[in-house]
Amino acid sequence: MSSVTLEKAERVATLFSSCIKGMMLYPPAHPSVLQPLREAASQCAEILFKQTEFKVGLVDDTFFFEEHLFTTPSAPVAELAQLIRNRGVDGFTFLKGLTQQELARFFAIMVRKSSGNAANAEELRREGVEHIVPSGKEGEEPPKENAKGALGMYGEALDAVEGVFREIENGRIPDCGKIITVVEEMVSSAIRDTPTLLGLSMIKDYDNYTYNHSVNVGILAMALGASLGFGKEELKDLGVAGMLHDIGKTRVAKEILNKPGKLTAAEMEEIKRHAEFGAEIIKEMPGVNPALSDAVLGHHIQHDRKGYPEWGRQRSFGIITDILAVADAYDALTTLRVYQRPYTPKAAIDRLRQLSGTTFDGRMVEKFVEMMGTYPVGTMVRLDTNEVAVVVRPNPADREAPAVRIIMDAAGELLPEPRVEQLKTADGEYYARIVAVFEPVVRSPEDAVRFLS
Numbered sequence: 001m002s003s004v005t006l007e008k009a010e011r012v013a014t015l016f017s018s019c020i021k022g023m024m025l026y027p028p029a030h031p032s033v034l035q036p037l038r039e040a041a042s043q044c045a046e047i048l049f050k051q052t053e054f055k056v057g058l059v060d061d062t063f064f065f066e067e068h069l070f071t072t073p074s075a076p077v078a079e080l081a082q083l084i085r086n087r088g089v090d091g092f093t094f095l096k097g098l099t100q101q102e103l104a105r106f107f108a109i110m111v112r113k114s115s116g117n118a119a120n121a122e123e124l125r126r127e128g129v130e131h132i133v134p135s136g137k138e139g140e141e142p143p144k145e146n147a148k149g150a151l152g153m154y155g156e157a158l159d160a161v162e163g164v165f166r167e168i169e170n171g172r173i174p175d176c177g178k179i180i181t182v183v184e185e186m187v188s189s190a191i192r193d194t195p196t197l198l199g200l201s202m203i204k205d206y207d208n209y210t211y212n213h214s215v216n217v218g219i220l221a222m223a224l225g226a227s228l229g230f231g232k233e234e235l236k237d238l239g240v241a242g243m244l245h246d247i248g249k250t251r252v253a254k255e256i257l258n259k260p261g262k263l264t265a266a267e268m269e270e271i272k273r274h275a276e277f278g279a280e281i282i283k284e285m286p287g288v289n290p291a292l293s294d295a296v297l298g299h300h301i302q303h304d305r306k307g308y309p310e311w312g313r314q315r316s317f318g319i320i321t322d323i324l325a326v327a328d329a330y331d332a333l334t335t336l337r338v339y340q341r342p343y344t345p346k347a348a349i350d351r352l353r354q355l356s357g358t359t360f361d362g363r364m365v366e367k368f369v370e371m372m373g374t375y376p377v378g379t380m381v382r383l384d385t386n387e388v389a390v391v392v393r394p395n396p397a398d399r400e401a402p403a404v405r406i407i408m409d410a411a412g413e414l415l416p417e418p419r420v421e422q423l424k425t426a427d428g429e430y431y432a433r434i435v436a437v438f439e440p441v442v443r444s445p446e447d448a449v450r451f452l453s
C-alpha cells in the first residue's frame with residue numbers, strides 16, 4: 001500500500017496542475033510558477049522519502065494518483081488529467097531522487113505540444129529528467145491538442161482580426177485563413193477549459209476597441225456554444241462569426257465611427273448599415289461558411305425584431321444570430337466607451353436579464369447567465385476579510401462562492417504573490433464571502449497575466 005493519502009494525492013495533483021498552468025502564462029522565474037513548484041517538490045520529496053516511487057496517470061480515462069481514483073475530479077485535477085491525455089501516455093512514474101529542477105523541466109515539457117509516448121521518454125531524457133518515466137502503449141498517437149498559452153492565442157486572434165480589417169479597409173477581400181486557424185485552437189480550449197477562455201474575454205484594450213471587441217465576442221460566442229453542447233464545426237462557425245460580426249464597420253466612414261459627440265440621425269443610420277455591409281463582405285470571403293453572412297446580418301435585429309436592418313425584420317435568423325447578440329451586448333456593456341462607463345460583469349448580467357425575452361432570446365440569456373455564474377470570471381471583488389480578489393473560476397455548486405485570486409491583502413497592499421482560494425471548499429468551509437463588486441480591472445494582456453490564470 002502506498003503511503004499517499006487521498007488528501008495528499010489531491011494536493012500534489014492540484015500543485016502539478018497549477019505549476020503547468022503557471023508555466024503556460026508566466027515566465028519560469030515568476031512567483032506564480034515558483035511557489036507551487038517549491039511546494040510540489042517538497043511534497044514529492046516527502047512521499048519519496050517513504051517509498052521508492054509513485055505513479056500518476058489515467059486508467060480507463062479516469063485520473064489516478066497511486067491507488068486513489070478520481071472519478072469526480074476537481075477542476076485542477078481534471079486539467080492535469082487532460083494534459084496527460086494530450087501527451088498520449090497512460091501516466092508517469094516518479095522515482096526516488098527526483099529534484100525540483102527535474103520537476104520544473106517536466107512541467108515545461110507538459111506545456112509543449114503533445115508528442116506521443118516514445119517522444120515523451122526521449123524528451124524527458126534529453127532534458128535530463130532521469131527520475132520521471134512515462135508509461136503507456138508504444139506507438140499510440142496522442143490527440144492533436146495545442147497547449148500554447150491562452151494569452152498567446154489571444155494575441156494571435158487580435159493580429160488575425162486586425163489583418164482582415166486592414167485588408168478590407170484597403171479595398172481587398174482577404175481569405176480568413178489566420179482567423180480560422182486561431183479559432184480552431186480556441187475551439188479545443190473552449191471545450192477543454194472554458195473558464196480560462198472566458199478569462200481572456202475580460203481583456204479590454206481601449207485603444208484597440210474594435211479588434212479587441214471582435215475577438216472577445218468570438219470567444220464569448222464559442223464559450224456559450226460549448227455550454228450549449230455544440231460540436232467542433234459549429235463552434236468554429238461561432239468563433240469566426242463573432243470575430244467578423246462588426247467587419248461591416250470597415251465600410252462606415254471613420255469620422256462617424258470615432259465621433260466623440262452625439263451622432264445625428266443620418267450618422268446613426270450610416271452606422272447601422274454595418275450589419276448589412278458585414279453580411280456582404282462575408283459572402284465574398286473565401287473559406288468562410290456562407291451561412292455566417294446571414295448570422296452577421298441579424299446581429300442587431302433583436303429577438304423582438306425591433307432592431308436593424310429594418311428591411312430584415314421579417315426574415316428568420318438562426319441560433320448563431322441569437323448567440324452573437326448576447327455575446328456582443330455583454331462585451332460592449334462591460335467595456336469603457338466614450339459615452340459609457342463600463343458595467344461590472346455582474347451589472348451587465350443583470351442588464352441582459354432585464355432584456356431577456358425582448359431584445360434577446362430568453363433561452364440564450366439563461367444559458368449565458370448559467371455559464372458566467374453570478375460573479376463572472378474576471379470580476380473584481382472585495383471579500384469580508386477585506387481582501388480584494390479577482391474571480392478565476394465559477395463554482396457550479398455554489399454560484400456565490402467562486403474560486404478567486406487574492407491580489408490585495410486586508411491592509412490594501414498588493415500581494416507580491418497572488419494566491420488562489422476557493423471561497424467555499426468541497427466540505428462546505430467558507431474561506432470568505434463576497435461583499436462588493438468593483439469595475440472590471442483587466443485592461444490589458446499584462447493585467448490578465450497578473451490577475452487571471
Ligand SMILES: [Fe+2]
Nearest residue numbers: 245246299300
Ligand atoms: Fe455590431
Ligand SMILES: [Fe+2]
Nearest residue numbers: 213245246328
Ligand atoms: Fe459588436
